[in-house]
Structure formats: structure tokens, C-alpha cells
Amino acid sequence: MTDGNIIKYFNTIHKLGKPGPGRIKGSSVTIKKLAAILGLSHSTVSRALNGHPAISQSTRESVLQAAKKYGYIPNSAAQALRNATSGAFGVIIPDIQNDFFISVTNAIAREAGKRSWQMILAITEDHPDTEYHVLRRMMAASVDGIIIAPSANPLPETRELITRTHAVQLLRRHDGIQAPLIAIDDRYGISLATVHLRRLGHTRIGYIGSSTDLSTGFERLQGFLQHFSSAEQAALKDIIHIGPPQAEFGTAAFKRIMSVDHAPSALVLGSPRYAMGMLTAAKALRVRIPQDLSVVAYGLVPWGSLLDMQLTTVVLPEKEVTDACVDMIRHIMDSELTLTHDEFIRSTENQLFTPRLALGDSTGVNRSER
Known part of the structure; x- marks a missing residue:
């Protein structure tokens, strides 16, 4: 194609x-609903939709017009x-x-x-x-x-x-x-990034991730948080930001993270879309990577080959x-x-x-x- x-x-x-x-709007129209709208019985509407000979042509046309108008989908679609x-x-x-x-x-x-x-x-x-x-x-x-x-x-x-x-x-x-589901083990992926940074001696690690209303955002955040105690999580609240997977959000979140009194020494990005804005902002703020801040990206960054460095990345399958x-x-x-x-x-x-x-x-x- x-x-x-x-x-x-x-x-x-x-x-x-x-x-x-x-x-x-937002309603699944059934035969019963059509019947109520038309003031007909459920059986009459059903027979009209199925072309039963006992139903008059005028009634059948009324039912078909209503079905089209209100977006009725017959259960026979499943059959x-x-x-x-x-x-x-x-x-x-x-x-x-x-x-x-x-x-x-x-x-x-x-x-x-x-x-x-x-x-x-x-x-x-x-x-x-x-x-x-x-x-x-x-x-x-x-x-x-x-x-x-x-x-x-x-x-x-x-x-x-x-x-x-x-x-x-x-x-x-x-x-x-x-x-059924075809997906990526997002929790494990972010866990890989977090464990890597902790092994390098980082304890104050920031996180920028997508909405936890989606399973992907929720799993990624859990993959990050699971490596910190409750007390550590509370101490990281000011450097964890959740929002839409858009470059603009990543830029704004990064600026807020780096403006706190105790800025992190490392950062995990929960979406590849955050990388460009974050790196541009880092340059403007004169934050050196990795000397001042270690960064792990989630997912390959399409323009990553244009950077002077190679990003440490969680590579998706x-x-x-x-x-x-x-x-x-x-x-x-x-x-x-x-x-x-x-x-x-x-x-x-x-x-x-x-x-x-x-x-x-x-x-x-x-x-x-x-």
C-alpha cells in the first residue's frame, strides 16, 4: 500500500x-433506542431492519432513515x-x-x-x-x-x-x-535507565515523563520510582514532572527542574520527544552534559546523529x-x-x-x- x-x-x-x-454524540444506538425515538415496538423496528414482508414499505423506510440518521450499527456486523x-x-x-x-x-x-x-x-x-x-x-x-x-x-x-x-x-x-496487547515492557525500560544512573553514584535523579492516565506513562513512572524509598521519593518531588509527550513540555519541565535549590545530577527522559527541547535549554543554561548532568533518553532520538555526543538511550524493540x-x-x-x-x-x-x-x-x- x-x-x-x-x-x-x-x-x-x-x-x-x-x-x-x-x-x-457519544451514544451507541440500539434497536430499543430507535424504537423509542420512532414510537414503535422493538419487534417492529427489528423486522423493518431485516426486511420482513409483514412490515409496510413506509414503516421500513422510516426505520432505515432513522437508523442512518442516528448511526445505528446492527449486531449482525459481529456475525x-x-x-x-x-x-x-x-x-x-x-x-x-x-x-x-x-x-x-x-x-x-x-x-x-x-x-x-x-x-x-x-x-x-x-x-x-x-x-x-x-x-x-x-x-x-x-x-x-x-x-x-x-x-x-x-x-x-x-x-x-x-x-x-x-x-x-x-x-x-x-x-x-x-x-490482547502488543506492547513494550516500559517499566523495565525506565528501570534500566534508573539503575544505570544509580550505579554511577547518582542519588538525586530527575524525571520527565508522560501522563500517568495512559498505561505507558504509568508504567514508566513506576519503573523510575521503584528504585527509591518513600523518603527518597518525597525528596525528589520537585524534580519529577509529568505531562504531555511534547517538546515544549520537556523544555519547560527541564527549566523548572534546574531552577530548584538542589538541582539533580542526573535526569531520565520518559519520551524521546523531550530530548531536543531539553538539550537546547541545557545549552542556553550552560549545563554541561555529562559533566554537570547525566542524561538517559527513552527511545531513539531521530536527529541524535547530529549531536556532538551519543546519548545514552533505552532502545525500544x-x-x-x-x-x-x-x-x-x-x-x-x-x-x-x-x-x-x-x-x-x-x-x-x-x-x-x-x-x-x-x-x-x-x-x-x-x-x-x-
Whole structure:
């Protein structure tokens, strides 16, 4: 599948994902709700939707118009998934600025192109309403399966829809979603960085990480905190900052960390997006790395080769995650899809891949706590 096709699919689903006029925002429309809206019985609406000959043409048309207006998705979509394949699958991610998501999506798209599958890509920007509407449209298109990086708070309707398809959670895990997981052991990855710095003699270590509302942010923070006692954690409160995975936040957080009376001798970055802003700010503040501050980045920094130094980095298992996603799509698309949702979950194991630490020039022995 070419990049142009990916963009075309994204544009299509992005437009379709927005609630149309008259639709019930954030609501999963059922036959009972349609019946209540139309003032008809549940059985009459059901028969009209199924083309029963006992239902008049005018009633049938009214029901179909209402179903279209309010975005009703028939439960038969789940049966269609089990009885036939559409040759299409969905990928739902929060953005296309994250290099990891881009790599995974490109690999899946290449596999789809080889096999003449149709890949429908949707971007949610982590908005639960958008997430629900793009998922609903994919379900209406009878996709054979979905890979989704869920938002922090998916709507109940989203969680219900996922039970009606073969879905896999990518990188992020939400306990309310019944779907297997393909992810990275984030807790272990940040633990590697923290242990490395402690072995170099650093005890006052700062941390900049992403929101703990997401499983990735929570696991990374726990990987950091687990190496400090309760008393040590309390002493580090002023140099631990949690926020969005954006360069601007990383820059602001770094400046706040370095402005405290007792600045840290080391810093762990919980996202590669923080690195550029942090290093630029360090240069402006004349903070030398690693002489004044040892730094470990989480995930490869795309422009890292342009630096005068090589960053000490937690290298993420990108290929392993990508291969697992491609294998999962092959499994979903190549199978006869005779499994129910529960059977699919029972037959599919969670896959958690391990990062590794790559030593560079940005960390060194702590010579004195400042």
C-alpha cells in the first residue's frame, strides 16, 4: 500500500468519524433506542431492519432513515465478521508524529500492499469521542479486525464495540478493553535507565515523563520510582514532572527542574520527544552534559546523529513490536474468522517485548551532588 493510499484512507475515515447532524454524540444506538425515538415496538423496528414482508414499505423506510440518521450499527456486523472476510482492517492511533507509531503503521501498510488488503488508518488525537466515531465507522465497514492504541478514557460505547470485532491493543493497555496487547515492557525500560544512573553514584535523579492516565506513562513512572524509598521519593518531588509527550513540555519541565535549590545530577527522559527541547535549554543554561548532568533518553532520538555526543538511550524493540503486529494482522486476515470474541481472546496471548540500554556519552560518574 502506498503512502498516498494511507493518506486517502485516513482522510476518508477522519471525515466519516465526525458525528453527523442529528446523531447522538457519544451514544451507541440500539434497536430499543430507535424504537423509542420512532414510537414503535422493538419487534417492529427489528423486522423493518431485516426486511420482513409483514412490515409496510413506509414503516421500513422510516426505520432505515432513522437508523442512518442516528448511526445505528446492527449486531449482525459481529456475525458478518465471523462468517465472511471483507479484506479490510483498521489501525487506530493517536497521532502520526510519534516515530514509533509511524514505523509500525508503515510496516503493516507494506504487508497490506503485498496481500491486496485494504488498510483503514484513523487518527484520534486521543479524543474519546473521535475514537468512538472512527471505530463505529470501521465496524460499519465490516473490517476483519482492528489494531488500536486506546486513549486514556475510551467511552463505554467504544469498549462495547470492541467486543464485536477482533481487536488488538497496541503499546497502550486499558483495563476496560477486552483485547490482547502488543506492547513494550516500559517499566523495565525506565528501570534500566534508573539503575544505570544509580550505579554511577547518582542519588538525586530527575524525571520527565508522560501522563500517568495512559498505561505507558504509568508504567514508566513506576519503573523510575521503584528504585527509591518513600523518603527518597518525597525528596525528589520537585524534580519529577509529568505531562504531555511534547517538546515544549520537556523544555519547560527541564527549566523548572534546574531552577530548584538542589538541582539533580542526573535526569531520565520518559519520551524521546523531550530530548531536543531539553538539550537546547541545557545549552542556553550552560549545563554541561555529562559533566554537570547525566542524561538517559527513552527511545531513539531521530536527529541524535547530529549531536556532538551519543546519548545514552533505552532502545525500544521496534522491530519485534512491528513484526508482532504484522503477524497478528496475518492471523486475523488469513483465518476463517470462525472464532467468537471470547474465543479470540483466549486463543491470543499478550506480547510484551523487552527494551535494552545502549551506553553513550551523556552519562558519567557522579563526582558531587550539587
